[in-house]
Amino acid sequence: xxxxxxxxxxxxxGNVPMTKEEIRILSVAKLQLEEDSIVYDIxxxxxxxxxxxxxxxxKGTIYAIERNSEGVxxxxxxxxxxxxxxxxxxxxxxPDCLETLPAPTHVFIGGSGGKLIDIIRTVREKNPKARFVLxxxxxxxxxxxxxxxxxxPEYEDIEVIQVGVSKSRKLGEYHLxxxxxxVYIITLKG
Amino acid sequence: xxxxxxxxxxxxxGNVPMTKEEIRILSVAKLQLEEDSIVYDIxxxxxxxxxxxxxxxxKGTIYAIERNSEGVxxxxxxxxxxxxxxxxxxxxxxPDCLETLPAPTHVFIGGSGGKLIDIIRTVREKNPKARFVLxxxxxxxxxxxxxxxxxxPEYEDIEVIQVGVSKSRKLGEYHLxxxxxxVYIITLKG
Amino acid sequence: xxxxxxxxxxxxxGNVPMTKEEIRILSVAKLQLEEDSIVYDIxxxxxxxxxxxxxxxxKGTIYAIERNSEGVxxxxxxxxxxxxxxxxxxxxxxPDCLETLPAPTHVFIGGSGGKLIDIIRTVREKNPKARFVLxxxxxxxxxxxxxxxxxxPEYEDIEVIQVGVSKSRKLGEYHLxxxxxxVYIITLKG
Amino acid sequence: xxxxxxxxxxxxxGNVPMTKEEIRILSVAKLQLEEDSIVYDIxxxxxxxxxxxxxxxxKGTIYAIERNSEGVxxxxxxxxxxxxxxxxxxxxxxPDCLETLPAPTHVFIGGSGGKLIDIIRTVREKNPKARFVLxxxxxxxxxxxxxxxxxxPEYEDIEVIQVGVSKSRKLGEYHLxxxxxxVYIITLKG
Numbered sequence: 001x002x003x004x005x006x007x008x009x010x011x012x013x014g015n016v017p018m019t020k021e022e023i024r025i026l027s028v029a030k031l032q033l034e035e036d037s038i039v040y041d042i043x044x045x046x047x048x049x050x051x052x053x054x055x056x057x058x059k060g061t062i063y064a065i066e067r068n069s070e071g072v073x074x075x076x077x078x079x080x081x082x083x084x085x086x087x088x089x090x091x092x093x094x095p096d097c098l099e100t101l102p103a104p105t106h107v108f109i110g111g112s113g114g115k116l117i118d119i120i121r122t123v124r125e126k127n128p129k130a131r132f133v134l135x136x137x138x139x140x141x142x143x144x145x146x147x148x149x150x151x152x153p154e155y156e157d158i159e160v161i162q163v164g165v166s167k168s169r170k171l172g173e174y175h176l177x178x179x180x181x182x183v184y185i186i187t188l189k190g
Numbered sequence: 191x192x193x194x195x196x197x198x199x200x201x202x203x204g205n206v207p208m209t210k211e212e213i214r215i216l217s218v219a220k221l222q223l224e225e226d227s228i229v230y231d232i233x234x235x236x237x238x239x240x241x242x243x244x245x246x247x248x249k250g251t252i253y254a255i256e257r258n259s260e261g262v263x264x265x266x267x268x269x270x271x272x273x274x275x276x277x278x279x280x281x282x283x284x285p286d287c288l289e290t291l292p293a294p295t296h297v298f299i300g301g302s303g304g305k306l307i308d309i310i311r312t313v314r315e316k317n318p319k320a321r322f323v324l325x326x327x328x329x330x331x332x333x334x335x336x337x338x339x340x341x342x343p344e345y346e347d348i349e350v351i352q353v354g355v356s357k358s359r360k361l362g363e364y365h366l367x368x369x370x371x372x373v374y375i376i377t378l379k380g
Numbered sequence: 381x382x383x384x385x386x387x388x389x390x391x392x393x394g395n396v397p398m399t400k401e402e403i404r405i406l407s408v409a410k411l412q413l414e415e416d417s418i419v420y421d422i423x424x425x426x427x428x429x430x431x432x433x434x435x436x437x438x439k440g441t442i443y444a445i446e447r448n449s450e451g452v453x454x455x456x457x458x459x460x461x462x463x464x465x466x467x468x469x470x471x472x473x474x475p476d477c478l479e480t481l482p483a484p485t486h487v488f489i490g491g492s493g494g495k496l497i498d499i500i501r502t503v504r505e506k507n508p509k510a511r512f513v514l515x516x517x518x519x520x521x522x523x524x525x526x527x528x529x530x531x532x533p534e535y536e537d538i539e540v541i542q543v544g545v546s547k548s549r550k551l552g553e554y555h556l557x558x559x560x561x562x563v564y565i566i567t568l569k570g
Numbered sequence: 571x572x573x574x575x576x577x578x579x580x581x582x583x584g585n586v587p588m589t590k591e592e593i594r595i596l597s598v599a600k601l602q603l604e605e606d607s608i609v610y611d612i613x614x615x616x617x618x619x620x621x622x623x624x625x626x627x628x629k630g631t632i633y634a635i636e637r638n639s640e641g642v643x644x645x646x647x648x649x650x651x652x653x654x655x656x657x658x659x660x661x662x663x664x665p666d667c668l669e670t671l672p673a674p675t676h677v678f679i680g681g682s683g684g685k686l687i688d689i690i691r692t693v694r695e696k697n698p699k700a701r702f703v704l705x706x707x708x709x710x711x712x713x714x715x716x717x718x719x720x721x722x723p724e725y726e727d728i729e730v731i732q733v734g735v736s737k738s739r740k741l742g743e744y745h746l747x748x749x750x751x752x753v754y755i756i757t758l759k760g
Contacts, residue, residue: 350709
């Protein structure tokens with residue numbers, strides 16, 4: 001049984017932003033992956049979501065899409081560290097680089113480079129039943145939810161949750177509760 | 191592959207408090223269950239954590255411990271609904287009713303009836319390497335963390351996180367962000 | 381010295397939504413009222429923000445704007461209870477009912493009925509230096525921030541904060557931390 | 571009218587932890603100061619709470635108690651910057667250094683150096699009706715609430731709130747919501 005609860009410290013990290021443990025766990029859980037799912041991880045960063053998805057979908061394939069070269073190297077390194085073979089690295093910018101890929105069943109979007117609507121439209125042309133899970137950390141991305149509702153009225157029941165996590169951190173003899181930035185997790189049920 | 195992301199609405203619920211979706215997902219993920227784990231779910235309530243754990247540990251056994259009769263009935267109903275056969279229902283109060291059970295590898299404590307230290311001690315006598323995940327929603331239970339540190343100095347690296355979740359709820363033409371009560375999730379690594 | 385920290389229970393309340401204590405305190409503090417300020421409280425609800433502002437601005441005037449008749453009655457009742465004489469009740473819908481009012485120095489918007497941009501524009505025609513504090517509890521209102529940026533590039537430094545408050549509530553012998561819905565407080569510095 | 575809403579950037583700051591704007595506003599509001607209040611600010615840090623209190627209590631006196639020499643210098647600097655004359659600086663450790671001070675009507679405790687119960691006891695000997703507002707950011711201080719309940723059953727109605735604040739921060743063309751650490755604000759009504 002593949003563990004969904006991998007710690008942040010187990011991933012090789014650079015200066016690339018990484019989806020944090022609790023947000024990664026919840027995002028992958030909300031994808032509701034199957035053993036044979038075809039997954040796009042768009043804006044894959046360090047590849048942490050791709051790795052967890054790859055460990056779940058042992059008969060499927062994960063496409064980690066990343067345009068930043070440091071990110072690409074980190075995904076390579078993490079793929080090797082975790083020994084996953086069902087993870088394909090795609091260097092490029094979505095939605096352009098999605099054209100030649102097989103249709104996905106599940107799509108995680110950690111970063112969209114301002115092209116959220118275009119990405120959703122491109123994926124839907126491949127598979128209108130694909131399930132999306134999005135992370136939003138900026139007011140601008142949050143504002144896109146309204147545009148998604150307008151552009152895709154098919155999604156009647158969009159789930160939007162906000163998650164705030166604080167962690168205790170040792171400070172001398174005390175334990176300080178330290179906040180992580182709040183993240184919105186948005187689910188579009190295909 | 192068993193899905194960890196079961197929705198709250200899929201469980202049969204009464205007036206018994208239920209661990210909410212996101213807290214259930216994170217708590218089970220932090221348990222880091224194996225296929226053959228022996229799990230105690232103490233203060234099992236509706237049995238939602240037990241059900242998810244049972245679906246993960248297909249070669250293991252889950253012991254759902256609950257003293258409230260309405261809870262016991264709900265666990266029965268949910269066990270039947272999800273068709274899990276590796277879930278044993280134990281009606282009684284921890285730690286007393288734990289005596290005759292096999293040693294666990296993982297323990298989730300959703301409610302301790304004020305006996306948290308006693309429960310941990312009883313479990314540790316059975317298996318000092320058992321991993322604990324606790325939920326705390328009251329100031330009193332939170333105050334117990336300090337007592338755990340004092341009573342069990344073996345746990346050098348106790349993880350304490352607080353999770354706050356808000357969900358969008360339709361209100362006329364608007365979507366109101368609605369808060370759930372914050373929950374502390376505490377992990378004792380055996 | 382007028383106290384800004386009035387408790388929710390001190391106000392006469394009906395079924396009308398009320399700005400909660402901590403959000404009211406922070407919103408009024410961020411208005412940075414002066415003794416002689418002219419204040420609009422748009423979507424005044426129970427009038428709780430108007431009352432606190434009236435107690436601060438002893439040489440100024442507060443205009444409580446409310447379209448809901450139950451709200452209007454509550455504002456009357458609270459005005460009487462707190463004995464404030466510098467509070468004018470305006471029954472009507474903003475921005476229409478603002479036309480005949482004196483130019484404000486400070487504007488609090490608790491509810492805009494979907495007319496946020498129009499209200500800001502109308503106020504700015506009266507006084508382009510007016511300071512605005514807005515509360516947003518829906519995703520739709522939050523999405524308006526981007527429209528404010530586009531419509532009024534003069535506001536270079538819009539402050540957006542989100543505040544989440546939990547309060548301990550007695551539950552038998554325990555104290556449960558109970559969450560209030562998160563509120564965004566937005567400040568436009570005139 | 572003294573403004574309670576002073577921005578963090580208006581205070582002279584060093585490497586000393588400062589009570590952040592929103593927590594300072596709420597804490598001072600919950601003190602419910604009067605014009606002639608006698609206030610202790612224990613663990614005064616940069617003196618930001620003392621300054622705001624001094625501006626409110628124009629006929630009262632604020633005693634800023636701080637043991638750290640860098641803090642003492644910052645309080646001096648801020649006292650001068652804001653031109654308040656009703657602020658007395660007390661270099662030392664509470665409760666010892668409280669002995670010779672006049673009885674307070676209001677006490678803010680931002681840091682207690684682990685002596686919370688002793689400080690409350692010492693103040694209560696001077697004035698059993700003094701109102702306390704405490705900030706807690708560590709699990710250990712939070713655990714002290716239970717000890718306060720046990721040591722001082724006179725406080726029947728202790729208010730405990732937790733406040734989480736996130737602020738938008740410009741990041742290129744985007745606005746990232748950035749979390750501040752959660753703070754518990756505890757009020758003991760004398």
